[in-house]
Amino acid sequence: xxxxxxxxxxxxxxxxxxxxxxxxxxxxxxxxxxxxxxxxxxxxxxxxxxxxxxxxxxxxxxxxxxxxxxxxxxxxxxxxxxxxxxxxxxxxxxxxxxxxxxxxxxxxxxxxxxxxxxxxxxxxxxxxxxxxxxxxxxxxxxxxxxxxxxxxxxxxxxxxxxxxxxxxxxxxxxxxxxxxxxxxxxxxxxxxxxxxxxxxxxxxxxxxxxxxxxx
Amino acid sequence: xxxxxxxxxxxxxxxxxxxxxxxxxxxxxxxxxxxxxxxxxxxxxxxxxxxxxxxxxxxxxxxxxxxxxxxxxxxxxxxxxxxxxxxxxxxxxxxxxxxxxxxxxxxxxxxxxxxxxxxxxxxxxxxxxxxxxxxxxxxxxxxxxxxxxxxxxxxxxxxxxxxxxxxxxxxxxxxxxxxxxxxxxxxxxxxxxxxxxxxxxxxxxxxxxxxxxxxxxxxxxxxxxxxxxxxxxxxxxxxxxxxxxxxxxxxxxxx
Numbered sequence: 120x121x122x123x124x125x126x127x128x129x130x131x132x133x134x135x136x137x138x139x140x141x142x143x144x145x146x147x148x149x150x151x152x153x154x155x156x157x158x159x160x161x162x163x164x165x166x167x168x169x170x171x172x173x174x175x176x177x178x179x180x181x182x183x184x185x186x187x188x189x190x191x192x193x194x195x196x197x198x199x200x201x202x203x204x205x206x207x208x209x210x211x212x213x214x215x216x217x218x219x220x221x222x223x224x225x226x227x228x229x230x231x232x233x234x235x236x237x238x239x240x241x242x243x244x245x246x247x248x249x250x251x252x253x254x255x256x257x258x259x260x261x262x263x264x265x266x267x268x269x270x271x272x273x274x275x276x277x278x279x280x281x282x283x284x285x286x287x288x289x290x291x292x293x294x295x296x297x298x299x300x301x302x303x304x305x306x307x308x309x310x311x312x313x314x315x316x317x318x319x320x321x322x323x324x325x326x327x328x329x330x331x332x333x334x
Numbered sequence: 335x336x337x338x339x340x341x342x343x344x345x346x347x348x349x350x351x352x353x354x355x356x357x358x359x360x361x362x363x364x365x366x367x368x369x370x371x372x373x374x375x376x377x378x379x380x381x382x383x384x385x386x387x388x389x390x391x392x393x394x395x396x397x398x399x400x401x402x403x404x405x406x407x408x409x410x411x412x413x414x415x416x417x418x419x420x421x422x423x424x425x426x427x428x429x430x431x432x433x434x435x436x437x438x439x440x441x442x443x444x445x446x447x448x449x450x451x452x453x454x455x456x457x458x459x460x461x462x463x464x465x466x467x468x469x470x471x472x473x474x475x476x477x478x479x480x481x482x483x484x485x486x487x488x489x490x491x492x493x494x495x496x497x498x499x500x501x502x503x504x505x506x507x508x509x510x511x512x513x514x515x516x517x518x519x520x521x522x523x524x525x526x527x528x529x530x531x532x533x534x535x536x537x538x539x540x541x542x543x544x545x546x547x548x549x550x551x552x553x554x555x556x557x558x559x560x561x562x563x564x565x566x567x568x569x570x571x572x573x574x575x576x577x578x579x580x581x582x583x584x585x586x587x588x589x
Contacts, residue, residue, distance in 0.1 A: 240500060246451050250451055
């Protein structure tokens with residue numbers, strides 16, 4: 120099997136699932152990260168508690184085990200998820216926990232003088248967050264969120280373990296039938312790298328765009 | 335005349351440290367009051383309590399006849415809620431030592447922000463107002479520049495414009511020139527002086543610029559270790575200081 124044929128085979132069968140899981144899990148992770156990061160700073164004790172339980176559980180256990188748990192254990196409790204849903208959910212929840220810490224620490228890193236200026240201008244707490252604190256925190260979040268996104272993309276290879284035919288799964292199949300091990304796994308590395316490139320490039324551009332005018 | 339601001343028996347402590355000790359202090363409408371005194375004597379805390387950035391440990395503050403941190407409901411004093419505080423803050427504006435401009439907004443947007451989000455002005459109207467105010471502080475040519483590209487003196491003038499567009503009755507200046515390079519102090523003082531002379535706004539000015547205080551203040555209060563050690567007209571305070579503490583303090587400014 121030629122290198123080109125290996126590329127075509129991987130791209131044709133596995134690429135779609137990898138991109139699908141990456142994209143959906145990333146959206147889920149960012150949304151969850153934003154919500155639970157803010158919830159971490161709520162004035163209500165119960166909301167802070169729920170949020171920190173979520174973060175500790177999903178940060179403190181293995182992603183692979185979380186995947187297995189959602190795909191193999193939940194059905195025993197009567198909750199049956201498709202492999203795709205289970206994959207997206209586990210990765211999204213897992214990375215959401217990391218993102219929430221990034222969100223929280225960035226918000227807390229905005230100087231307290233900004234809050235005081237908002238109070239002096241009589242802004243409400245919501246106006247203050249929306250107009251002043253979050254836009255500034257966002258700039259600080261971008262490099263770390265970018266790292267997480269690339270990390271997330273690479274983690275999607277784990278979904279091959281719950282029967283999803285992503286890039287890695289397809290590479291395993293090819294390897295088992297052709298034994299072109301070196302070519303196949305080298306090509307697999309390259310494809311992951313190429314998908315990751317626009318991600319990191321995009322985050323760089325976004326960072327430049329939102330930090331316009333600032334030194 | 336009834337005072338526009340009245341501090342009654344105010345005590346403020348951070349842990350063990352009492353920064354204000356049972357202060358009674360009245361400010362009258364239109365008055366320009368300068369607060370002087372060594373660092374840590376409680377001047378800034380007095381202003382921060384009025385801006386509702388901090389809460390006193392005991393005592394009451396009244397602004398335009400109404401309790402600031404407490405409101406009277408059916409003859410009972412209860413702790414003010416957020417709504418009450420926001421109502422009270424409409425009368426008060428503040429300029430900070432370190433400006434606290436919004437770094438992600440241009441000069442013009444900094445000044446337009448609160449009129450649009452807080453007062454609900456149309457963008458067009460807020461823009462006109464902001465341009466006019468920035469023109470007044472001498473920054474009409476810096477509208478689309480970000481704060482990072484301004485000098486300290488220019489930043490502080492933007493901060494003054496940003497506070498003024500909210501049309502407060504009471505303006506607090508907390509050491510507005512203390513963070514500036516010496517050669518930039520003059521341009522900021524000039525702007526403050528202009529405002530002081532032309533408006534009937536009540537002004538509370540915390541400063542280490544004694545000549546400036548002498549020039550614009552109707553009354554000067556000297557703070558020392560959390561109390562008002564001496565107060566009077568600029569003439570009384572600067573030319574005939576009574577307490578030894580004030581005499582020593584002033585001697586450092588006129589070597």
